[in-house]
Amino acid sequence: MTKEVIIVGGGFAGLKAAKVLGNKEGIQVTLIDKANHHLFQPLLYQVATAGLSQSDIAMPIRSILSEFQNIKVLQGEVTGVDFDGRAVTTDFGTLTYDHLILACGVRHCYFGKEAWEPHAPGLKTLEQALEIRRRILSAFEVAERAEDETVRRRALTFVVVGGGPTGVELAGAIGEMTRYTLGRDFRNIDPKLTRIILVEAGDRILGSFPKKQSSRATRDLENLGVQVWTKSPVSEIGETAIEVGSEKIETMTVLWAAGITATDLNQGLGVETGVQGRLVVDACLNIPGRNDVFVAGDQAAFTDPSGKILPCLSPVAIQQGQCIAENILRDQAGESREPFDYVDKGQMATIGRSRAIVDFGFFRLQGFIAWLTWLLVHIYFISGFNNRLSIFLKWCLSYLTNKKGARIISGATWRFFDTLPACEPCDAPTAPPTPEPFKKAE
Amino acid sequence: MTKEVIIVGGGFAGLKAAKVLGNKEGIQVTLIDKANHHLFQPLLYQVATAGLSQSDIAMPIRSILSEFQNIKVLQGEVTGVDFDGRAVTTDFGTLTYDHLILACGVRHCYFGKEAWEPHAPGLKTLEQALEIRRRILSAFEVAERAEDETVRRRALTFVVVGGGPTGVELAGAIGEMTRYTLGRDFRNIDPKLTRIILVEAGDRILGSFPKKQSSRATRDLENLGVQVWTKSPVSEIGETAIEVGSEKIETMTVLWAAGITATDLNQGLGVETGVQGRLVVDACLNIPGRNDVFVAGDQAAFTDPSGKILPCLSPVAIQQGQCIAENILRDQAGESREPFDYVDKGQMATIGRSRAIVDFGFFRLQGFIAWLTWLLVHIYFISGFNNRLSIFLKWCLSYLTNKKGARIISGATWRFFDTLPACEPCDAPTAPPTPEPFKKAE
Numbered sequence: 111m112t113k114e115v116i117i118v119g120g121g122f123a124g125l126k127a128a129k130v131l132g133n134k135e136g137i138q139v140t141l142i143d144k145a146n147h148h149l150f151q152p153l154l155y156q157v158a159t160a161g162l163s164q165s166d167i168a169m170p171i172r173s174i175l176s177e178f179q180n181i182k183v184l185q186g187e188v189t190g191v192d193f194d195g196r197a198v199t200t201d202f203g204t205l206t207y208d209h210l211i212l213a214c215g216v217r218h219c220y221f222g223k224e225a226w227e228p229h230a231p232g233l234k235t236l237e238q239a240l241e242i243r244r245r246i247l248s249a250f251e252v253a254e255r256a257e258d259e260t261v262r263r264r265a266l267t268f269v270v271v272g273g274g275p276t277g278v279e280l281a282g283a284i285g286e287m288t289r290y291t292l293g294r295d296f297r298n299i300d301p302k303l304t305r306i307i308l309v310e311a312g313d314r315i316l317g318s319f320p321k322k323q324s325s326r327a328t329r330d331l332e333n334l335g336v337q338v339w340t341k342s343p344v345s346e347i348g349e350t351a352i353e354v355g356s357e358k359i360e361t362m363t364v365l366w367a368a369g370i371t372a373t374d375l376n377q378g379l380g381v382e383t384g385v386q387g388r389l390v391v392d393a394c395l396n397i398p399g400r401n402d403v404f405v406a407g408d409q410a411a412f413t414d415p416s417g418k419i420l421p422c423l424s425p426v427a428i429q430q431g432q433c434i435a436e437n438i439l440r441d442q443a444g445e446s447r448e449p450f451d452y453v454d455k456g457q458m459a460t461i462g463r464s465r466a467i468v469d470f471g472f473f474r475l476q477g478f479i480a481w482l483t484w485l486l487v488h489i490y491f492i493s494g495f496n497n498r499l500s501i502f503l504k505w506c507l508s509y510l511t512n513k514k515g516a517r518i519i520s521g522a523t524w525r526f527f528d529t530l531p532a533c534e535p536c537d538a539p540t541a542p543p544t545p546e547p548f549k550k551a552e
Numbered sequence: 553m554t555k556e557v558i559i560v561g562g563g564f565a566g567l568k569a570a571k572v573l574g575n576k577e578g579i580q581v582t583l584i585d586k587a588n589h590h591l592f593q594p595l596l597y598q599v600a601t602a603g604l605s606q607s608d609i610a611m612p613i614r615s616i617l618s619e620f621q622n623i624k625v626l627q628g629e630v631t632g633v634d635f636d637g638r639a640v641t642t643d644f645g646t647l648t649y650d651h652l653i654l655a656c657g658v659r660h661c662y663f664g665k666e667a668w669e670p671h672a673p674g675l676k677t678l679e680q681a682l683e684i685r686r687r688i689l690s691a692f693e694v695a696e697r698a699e700d701e702t703v704r705r706r707a708l709t710f711v712v713v714g715g716g717p718t719g720v721e722l723a724g725a726i727g728e729m730t731r732y733t734l735g736r737d738f739r740n741i742d743p744k745l746t747r748i749i750l751v752e753a754g755d756r757i758l759g760s761f762p763k764k765q766s767s768r769a770t771r772d773l774e775n776l777g778v779q780v781w782t783k784s785p786v787s788e789i790g791e792t793a794i795e796v797g798s799e800k801i802e803t804m805t806v807l808w809a810a811g812i813t814a815t816d817l818n819q820g821l822g823v824e825t826g827v828q829g830r831l832v833v834d835a836c837l838n839i840p841g842r843n844d845v846f847v848a849g850d851q852a853a854f855t856d857p858s859g860k861i862l863p864c865l866s867p868v869a870i871q872q873g874q875c876i877a878e879n880i881l882r883d884q885a886g887e888s889r890e891p892f893d894y895v896d897k898g899q900m901a902t903i904g905r906s907r908a909i910v911d912f913g914f915f916r917l918q919g920f921i922a923w924l925t926w927l928l929v930h931i932y933f934i935s936g937f938n939n940r941l942s943i944f945l946k947w948c949l950s951y952l953t954n955k956k957g958a959r960i961i962s963g964a965t966w967r968f969f970d971t972l973p974a975c976e977p978c979d980a981p982t983a984p985p986t987p988e989p990f991k992k993a994e
Contacts, residue, residue, distance in 0.1 A: 146689060146693060163606065163607035163608075165605035166605075170737070172737040172738070176736050182739045182740070183696075183737075183739075184693075184696060184697055185693040185696075185697070202697045203697075247588065248588075248627075251588060254626060255626055255627070255628060255644045255645075257645065295612070295614040295615050297623075297624045297625075
């Protein structure tokens with residue numbers, strides 16, 4: 111008889127699982143996601159730095175899965191799971207399942223310093239990307255307007271916390287932007303005077319890559335005007351400054367790419383959590399003792415045979431989503447399940463517009479060749495999600511040309527920056543301004 | 553000696569004036585706009601109905617004008633003008649001018665019923681367009697989730713108030729969207745069951761067009777499933793219903809395209825205002841008695857020789873911006889100014905994806921031919937502002953294909969809809985939700 115499969119999360123893992131189960135005999139799938147869109151996370155930093163617009167990397171989950179008649183997509187938030195009752199509670203009601211696939215991903219965290227959040231937004235959602243874009247572009251507007259040198263210098267100082275791929279890509283893109291894109295557009299300021307500081311607590315950036323490659327990445331960043339500070343733990347982040355060790359840097363724009371943690375859902379589940387609060391899973395990606403509950407992607411802490419916990423990468427998520435779906439189909443066919451076997455596809459990070467590092471394990475690339483590889487891989491994968499020619503062309507063009515296509519500040523955040531140096535800007539994101547016409551209604 | 557020209561507003565009028573004055577001897581231009589972008593208003597309804605994404609019709613004013621070394625672009629809000637002191641006060645300081653060009657446009661108004669605003673957003677800014685998109689797409693998500701028939705019917709009922717071009721284009725695009733785009737993506741609902749009602753107080757829609765054409769437009773709308781209610785003044789708009797005359801329609805989504813009024817700036821100026829609070833100007837577009845102050849575009853109420861006040865159309869704005877700039881140059885050259893002479897380029901309105909009406913005065917078009925004309929005219933004009941091939945291609949493709957390119961709900965408005973039927977959705981826009989990570993900080 112028909113099995114009800116509930117998938118929580120429309121990321122790489124959830125979407126892959128859904129596609130494998132799509133139009134399969136005796137399977138009814140319900141995919142629940144907080145957003146109505148799948149996000150192509152690897153390029154989110156491009157939206158944050160105005161290289162791409164949101165619809166380029168976000169696709170409605172419904173249309174991605176519309177060909178599968180046995181899949182229902184619901185937009186909503188899962189608030190809890192009753193494992194014994196085989197039911198998930200959502201903000202729009204309760205749904206029962208035969209198989210549950212949890213793929214909620216992770217969010218960034220501040221290691222207990224949650225007070226830093228409004229001053230240093232992270233980069234996980236589309237809204238955050240647009241908020242970061244607002245801050246970066248608005249900072250230049252403030253600098254262009256500023257009479258006071260202090261305000262201008264502060265506006266032109268950007269600090270990125272965290273030397274992982276996201277931090278490196280953000281810092282590189284900001285460097286690229288200030289060097290080539292914004293230069294000719296300003297009269298009062300020279301965007302090249304911008305200070306971009308990448309702060310990393312560890313002794314090198316891109317710690318997951320080989321030493322040689324991370325030093326190459328450091329050089330590439332420095333060529334873009336990015337100062338790389340390693341062994342530099344952040345001690346405080348305020349509204350107009352960040353303290354790194356004993357040093358204090360005046361800045362309006364701090365971006366957070368330092369840490370991730372599981373979504374709040376995990377705490378309430380009453381099951382074992384591992385590193386970063388992610389859910390511990392067994393060989394078949396089940397919550398131990400719960401053969402009907404699977405966890406995939408960033409939300410899962412899977413320990414491979416070598417004892418290493420798999421990182422939060424899209425290849426891991428995709429492969430896990432596939433493995434889970436196939437095991438559910440094996441159940442249907444009365445076959446026995448197969449354990450998850452991760453095939454390492456390597457890792458890559460891009461630095462600015464024409465540099466990258468690629469680590470395939472068996473061979474490594476850096477510089478322009480690596481960047482081309484990076485480009486091709488991402489074009490290939492994004493077109494897999496969204497094959498509309500227009501997007502594809504726009505993506506290539508707006509990326510290959512120096513002109514940033516999406517330098518639009520929406521949400522009128524500038525209002526907040528105009529009260530400088532009183533420094534409301536840092537508070538702005540905690541309460542987005544009301545669009546013009548609705549003001550009266552407040 | 554060098555004349556300081558301040559242009560307030562980066563719309564069609566302000567931008568045209570700036571371009572004419574660009575790189576001209578003895579002229580220093582400062583353009584001030586609340587937003588950092590110029591908005592291609594004629595296609596704003598496409599963003600609201602998810603046909604285009606915001607960066608397709610919004611271009612950073614700085615980059616449009618970057619080639620002109622004598623033009624400085626500042627993002628900020630003008631709060632008042634001291635005509636005698638020849639100074640404008642802004643939220644970032646005071647600037648003095650030799651010539652002032654006011655081109656702030658208009659905003660929509662509710663004829664004293666400002667309380668309707670949160671329940672019936674208008675369509676003038678990018679933020680409003682995205683808010684309207686959120687409401688339309690979220691309504692379908694609610695319908696897909698809804699157990700209760702009442703909630704579902706309410707979610708699938710869309711009311712557009714105002715039978716002018718904007719209202720017609722909105723209603724037509726929603727009809728198009730529900731008929732062809734969303735159909736295959738939903739399981740629980742048939743988007744074709746959507747009710748779209750265009751409400752007009754007057755005795756026909758598109759009153760500025762010939763009778764024959766507006767009845768043709770009515771037929772075209774009806775073919776898209778849009779019910780056209782004329783002679784139907786709105787008596788009340790609430791959170792979950794709208795009252796038209798004595799009838800009451802349950803709906804979650806009311807869109808306002810009924811009226812416009814001048815921006816708040818005009819009240820404070822202490823000069824004569826005319827229809828819709830727009831500033832009365834003389835033959836040379838000056839505020840009477842103020843030869844150094846010009847008004848252009850929607851903000852100006854210019855009476856042509858025939859005694860007719862020119863409508864709020866982009867051709868009027870563009871021609872006025874040009875006339876003003878040329879008169880300023882004539883001043884420089886010691887020549888006498890020339891009065892504004894409007895060349896009527898006619899008007900057009902599009903209905904759905906393949907119908908339109910075009911009225912060139914001397915000849916008229918409707919149906920598909922009119923739509924092609926409409927398409928070509930708009931492609932021509934938008935490419936004038938933004939000639940990046942990628943945008944151009946995307947624009948054509950996403951418009952010509954049935955797939956809506958930008959069906960992304962950002963800003964997590966869905967949260968609000970999930971409390972239905974308590975009906976917070978209508979309040980959502982008055983207080984946009986805080987992006988995930990910032991929640992804690994609140």
